[in-house]
Amino acid sequence: MQDDLKRILFYETTILSRLDELAAQISRDYRDRDLTVIAVLSGSLMFMADLRRRIPLPLKLDFLSVASYHGRAVTSGEVIFKQAALPDVKDRHILILDDILDSGHTVEASREQLDRANPRSIGVCVLLSKKKRRARQVDADYIGFEIEDEFVVGYGLDFMENYRNLPYIGVLRKELVAPSAR
Numbered sequence: 001m002q003d004d005l006k007r008i009l010f011y012e013t014t015i016l017s018r019l020d021e022l023a024a025q026i027s028r029d030y031r032d033r034d035l036t037v038i039a040v041l042s043g044s045l046m047f048m049a050d051l052r053r054r055i056p057l058p059l060k061l062d063f064l065s066v067a068s069y070h071g072r073a074v075t076s077g078e079v080i081f082k083q084a085a086l087p088d089v090k091d092r093h094i095l096i097l098d099d100i101l102d103s104g105h106t107v108e109a110s111r112e113q114l115d116r117a118n119p120r121s122i123g124v125c126v127l128l129s130k131k132k133r134r135a136r137q138v139d140a141d142y143i144g145f146e147i148e149d150e151f152v153v154g155y156g157l158d159f160m161e162n163y164r165n166l167p168y169i170g171v172l173r174k175e176l177v178a179p180s181a182r
Contacts, residue, residue: 005153012155018145029123031057034091035093035095037061038096040097043156043164066081088117096125130147131146131148151174154169155168159176
């Protein structure tokens with residue numbers, strides 16, 4: 001799999017060091033609140049597990065099963081929630097965790113869906129944020145790393161359900177991505 005990468009952006013030690021910093025900031029900000037962390041599956045699973053272990057607060061954990069890429073290298077713009085019911089977040093402070101902020105479709109659709117359940121507040125934490133103009137204007141409260149507009153895999157991020165298990169984040173070679181963008 002490593003041969004499929006143009007280059008490695010962040011090694012595991014760098015990612016985990018940044019998660020220590022994010023966890024400290026989140027812990028300060030949510031110190032006296034009822035926090036529910038909502039992880040957007042499947043890409044944020046590794047990020048969520050490693051970040052959650054670093055937050056020394058009592059918190060609830062739940063998930064959203066969401067799809068927006070549908071087997072392609074670019075988002076379709078259509079966000080599909082794959083679960084029958086949303087997590088119970090009424091009167092709770094929630095923090096949405098997602099692997100990457102790209103077009104903004106997934107994060108904004110998740111925020112809109114969860115807002116209907118009347119939480120006290122909604123925050124957003126992403127591992128990666130692409131430096132680009134987004135289809136939907138969305139900002140994250142916590143960002144692990146800002147990256148250029150390249151197709152990245154590893155540490156939970158996939159391409160056609162592959163590469164999630166890499167312990168680092170790398171840029172996928174363009175010739176591997178190009179055929180699926182059609």
